[in-house]
Amino acid sequence: MKDFRGRAEARLPSDATVEDRLAFLNDASERIGTTLDLEQTCIEVVDVAVPRLADASGLMVQEGLITDAEFPGHPTDSGALVRRLATATAVTNPDDWDVAFPAGELTVYPPYLPQAQAMATAKTVFFPRLDQAVAEENARAFGRPVIAKVLSGSSFLVTPLRARGIVLGFLVLVRQSSSEPFQETDAALAEELAKRTATCIDNARLFHKERRTALTLQSSLLPAPPHRRPGLEVAHRYLPAGDLAEVGGDWYDVISLPRDRTALVVGDVMGHGVGAAATMGQVRTAALTLAMLDLDPSETLYQLDRVVHRLHPDHIATCAYATYDPATGVLAVASAGHVPPVLMPADGPPVPLPIAPGPPLGVGGGERVRVCETVMKPGATLALYTDGLVETRDRGIDVGIGVLCSLLGGPRRDLEHLCDAITELRRQAGERDDVALLLARAAGA
Known part of the structure; x- marks a missing residue:
């Protein structure tokens, strides 16, 4: 609840000129909807209304818009469940108003009250002077005698909030x-x-609906936290580029292979947003399917390139695919246009693996890439990542990889803390690119 006692804003008189009314509405347009946050938008509305139009104001919105971001199923509905998202007063007894009309209250208004009538008819209902009987009806409906105290003799106005012909809630204005x-x-x-x-409320609803859809899409596309693999400890992070969609084309995967071996995959479909994420989901599924065939990394990327070229001839992607055998410690890695993985030995400094990357996926070059083989001794850590982690507007990839190597070569930390330290550096840089990070450490040290 906002209390505007002491705020020096003059009441707009009922006989105000057209110019004064237009000035008020222009001011309202500038002050309402500054964010896509539904509750903040409602607060801005009552902030505009009090005290310019009223001594007190409250704004109620249908609960379905708040919890599910869904449009009401009926154009009008006097029995809709509504929540009071904002209130404001410019009165000498604000505590009474706070008790009478608590912000956040969830309720259904009885059909005989003006609030329900406004929602049922989609028309404004107002009383130049509210008589004692109507004030007491409001009080009895909610079991709060203080409502009759603050409303008796007041001037009372309820106007519905309509968007696309649907009543979303209502705005209450009261003058003492x-x-x-x-x-x-x-x-x-x-x-x-x-x-x-x-x-503005509808815009905020659409924003939250789109964001929730995007989050659902992302959670369905990215793999669940991997189970502990034989001889291997794994940690991972995904950071989206966008605040709205929170999805993009980067992905990671940890795949079980025969004989206790593990495939580690990180890829990046060019682009951001839902479109890139949808393509990423198809590419990731194809990579997972090919991994089940237990092909070597070169053959896997060759076949994946053919799949991407057929599915999305206008899209390209990069991918690093590695297999690890805990029995021998052999790590085999191939790259399709991807940034080089970094290997931190247990007894030496981190170094980028000397991989000769092939063309990106989707180019359709028809060539098999070379496989880089090395041994991961116990305690060694492999970092697979996308270019958003190491490339910024102010530095090239080589410099970023050097920074990553410095972090990996610092004091030994468990993989979860190491993931946090690496991704925090990216957050501080404020870059707007997706990031996928996958760390794997050979057990035994």
Whole structure:
């Protein structure tokens, strides 16, 4: 609840000029909808309304919009479950109003109350002076006698919030008995304010719906946390580029192979957002399927290139594919246009693996890439990652890989803490690219 006692904003009179009313609405347009946060938008509305239009204000929104970001199923609904998202007062007894109309209250208004009538008819309901009987009806409906105390003799106005012909909730404006009562001109101004408010609320709803859809998509595409693999400890991170979609084309995977071996995969479909994520899901599924055939890394990437070229001839992707055999310690790695993995031996400094990368996936070159083989001794750590981790606007990939090597070569840490340290550096840089990071450490040290 906002208390505006002491804020020096003059009441807009009922006989205000057209210019004054337009100035008020222009001010409202600038102050409402500054973010795509639904609750903040509602707070901004009552901030505009009090005290310019009213002594007190409250804004109720259908609960389905808040919890599910879904549009109401009916154009009007007097029995809808609504939540009071914001209140504001410019009165001498704000505590009474706070008790009478608590912010956050979830309720259904009885059909005989003005609030329900506004939602049922999609029309403004107002009383130049609210008589004692209506005030007491409100009080009895919620079991709070203080409601009758603050509403008796007040001027009371309820206007529905409509977007796309659907009532999303309503805005309540109240003037105390000592204030000038609402006139028809005030109701018209309140309706225009409610119209602009409803548009902002709908925009916030669409934002949250799209964001939730994107998060659901991402969670379905990225693998679940891998089970501990024989002879191998694994940790991973994914950082999205966008605040809205939170999805992109980067992925990682840890795949069980025959004879207790493990495949480690990191890839990057060019682009960001839902489109890149959808392509990534197909490429990742294809890589997972090919891994089940237990091909060597070169053959796996060769076949994956053919799949990507057929599925998405206009898309390209990079990928690093590695297999690890705990019985021999042999690590075999191949790359299709991907940044080089970094290997940190248990007894030496981290170094990028000397891989000769082939063309990116989707180019369709028809060539098999070379496989780099080395031995991961107990305690050695392998870092697979995407270029968003090491490349920034201010430095090239080689410099970024050097920074990564410095972090890997620092004091020995468990892989989860090491992942956090590496990705935190990227967050601080404020770069806008997806990042996938996969760390694997050979057991035994």
